[in-house]
Amino acid sequence: KAGVTQTPRYLIKTRGQQVTLSCSPISGHRSVSWYQQTPGQGLQFLFEYFSETQRNKGNFPGRFSGRQFSNSRSEMNVSTLELGDSALYLCASSFTGVVTEAFFGQGTRLTVV
């Protein structure tokens, strides 16, 4: 059974640009969550999607957005990149999103210069 796949693995972008990250969950899983990890803030929740609907959103500015497709694949977009957006972005997949185990992809390491 394939795991959670995140693409790309590494990205270097310039301030002001926008970026789109992709996450393909485990087959059959309908919940996808996104987290940002930085040395200073630890792991922070961005948003969660289930059956193409956003069910919860963390405390991030509107520059951070996401969506989920009918095949459960998810994308997150960050517009007008800032230096502080440099981080490891992790995607989690689970069957329902609440009382089920979450599995993570390898992450996308974004560097903003």
Added chain:
Amino acid sequence: GIQVEQSPPDLILQEGANSTLRCNFSDSVNNLQWFHQNPWGQLINLFYIPSGTKQNGRLSATTVATERYSLLYISSSQTTDSGVYFCAVRMDSNYQLIWGAGTKLIIKP
């Protein structure tokens, strides 16, 4: 909101030693997971353990939900056990995992 505290923040041990990592949480949870983050950043699932005790090889975990804590035991440590260990919890009707700050474990040969 719910608070998750992990201790100790750092732990340095010799190969072969045993260790106990602790996770305290401030409210009732219906989901608790332990992860090991490797040097490349990937979070590896260790245990899904909202309550009770589980064992997997040299690792075991116990969650006492009524007292709001969980313990991760690592026996006969190996250098490959090095990394950061995270505890994460989820509450009823809440779709996000709340994370502890992690325990950084260094196993010296």
